[in-house]
Amino acid sequence: MDLGISNRSYLVTGGTRGIGLAAARLLLEDGARVTVAARTTSSIETAAAELGEHPRAGFVRADLRQPDGARMAVAAAVERFGSLDGVVNNASAFSIDLDHPDRAAWTDLFELKLLGYEAVVQAALEHLPEGGSVVNISGIASKRYWPRSPHVSAINAAVEALSTHYAAALAPRKIRVNTVVPGTTATDRYKRRVERLSEQDGLAPAEARKILDSTVPLGRPSEPDEVAAAIVFLLSDRSASTTGATIVVDGGTVVVPETPRASRG
Numbered sequence: 001m002d003l004g005i006s007n008r009s010y011l012v013t014g015g016t017r018g019i020g021l022a023a024a025r026l027l028l029e030d031g032a033r034v035t036v037a038a039r040t041t042s043s044i045e046t047a048a049a050e051l052g053e054h055p056r057a058g059f060v061r062a063d064l065r066q067p068d069g070a071r072m073a074v075a076a077a078v079e080r081f082g083s084l085d086g087v088v089n090n091a092s093a094f095s096i097d098l099d100h101p102d103r104a105a106w107t108d109l110f111e112l113k114l115l116g117y118e119a120v121v122q123a124a125l126e127h128l129p130e131g132g133s134v135v136n137i138s139g140i141a142s143k144r145y146w147p148r149s150p151h152v153s154a155i156n157a158a159v160e161a162l163s164t165h166y167a168a169a170l171a172p173r174k175i176r177v178n179t180v181v182p183g184t185t186a187t188d189r190y191k192r193r194v195e196r197l198s199e200q201d202g203l204a205p206a207e208a209r210k211i212l213d214s215t216v217p218l219g220r221p222s223e224p225d226e227v228a229a230a231i232v233f234l235l236s237d238r239s240a241s242t243t244g245a246t247i248v249v250d251g252g253t254v255v256v257p258e259t260p261r262a263s264r265g
């Protein structure tokens with residue numbers, strides 16, 4: 001299926017690993033030009049190598065918790081490729097090892113995943129044309145109990161509210177805003193959850209993995225590519241009449257009742 005995104009310019013925040021990197025790769029495969037924003041030089045260097053020093057990939061180091069981070073990221077995309085057709089607000093960072101998030105954990109996540117997403121939308125609005133698309137990434141902790149993670153639940157729910165607000169506000173400009181909601185996904189975070197469960201319960205890693213996988217109705221974590229496919233669809237004109245929508249990519253996790261094991265690790 002031709003997505004019609006060839007030569008379009010997209011910004012992917014947090015595009016150096018996991019879901020963001022998979023989205024950047026898929027966009028490049030479909031002929032788009034992609035600017036990846038991340039906080040650290042090391043993750044940018046690793047991602048640039050993983051993308052094969054692609055000629056249509058640009059990188060910018062920007063801390064999106066900082067007030068000028070979003071402006072820098074958007075400016076880098078426009079400077080490199082001369083336009084901006086869409087953005088993916090994906091950057092996130094939190095420790096899954098905290099038993100009780102303290103105020104600093106709340107503030108960090110709030111600054112990055114809510115104020116940071118908002119700032120990226122505001123900076124991008126100066127450039128997005130009619131037909132532009134914004135995809136915000138939340139997470140299924142917005143929709144079901146997730147132990148030790150009230151901050152993650154609250155901020156992901158706020159991200160979804162932010163999306164629906166902008167979907168309505170920007171419809172007159174024909175700019176679409178949608179949300180992709182990942183569940184357990186086979187990224188570094190999943191590896192850490194396996195390690196944590198294994199350490200906590202004294203289990204072999206394979207056993208811990210089996211327990212975590214059994215909490216997903218389809219029996220396995222989603223692959224980053226599977227989440228990326230939903231992101232790229234929402235960026236493309238194939239979803240031209242979709243705005244204010246959420247696509248949940250979670251192997252069915254939110255539609256089954258919570259079990260004591262459901263969110264372990």
Ligand SMILES: NC(=O)c1ccc[n+]([C@@H]2O[C@H](COP(=O)([O-])OP(=O)(O)OC[C@H]3O[C@@H](n4cnc5c(N)ncnc54)[C@H](OP(=O)(O)O)[C@@H]3O)[C@@H](O)[C@H]2O)c1
Nearest residue numbers: 014016017018019038039040043063064091092093139185
């Ligand atoms: N993985 C899952 O199972 C899962 C489940 C539900 C929801 N999600 C959501 O999906 C999205 C992607 O998750 P992921 O697991 O693929 O992410 P990840 O592997 O943790 O990667 C996070 C990305 O964000 C960047 N980043 C972190 N702090 C930043 C900052 N202050 N400024 C700019 N960039 C920053 C990181 O770059 P640096 O290393 O350079 O900082 C990295 O590129 C997130 O919004 C997450 O909440 C993921």
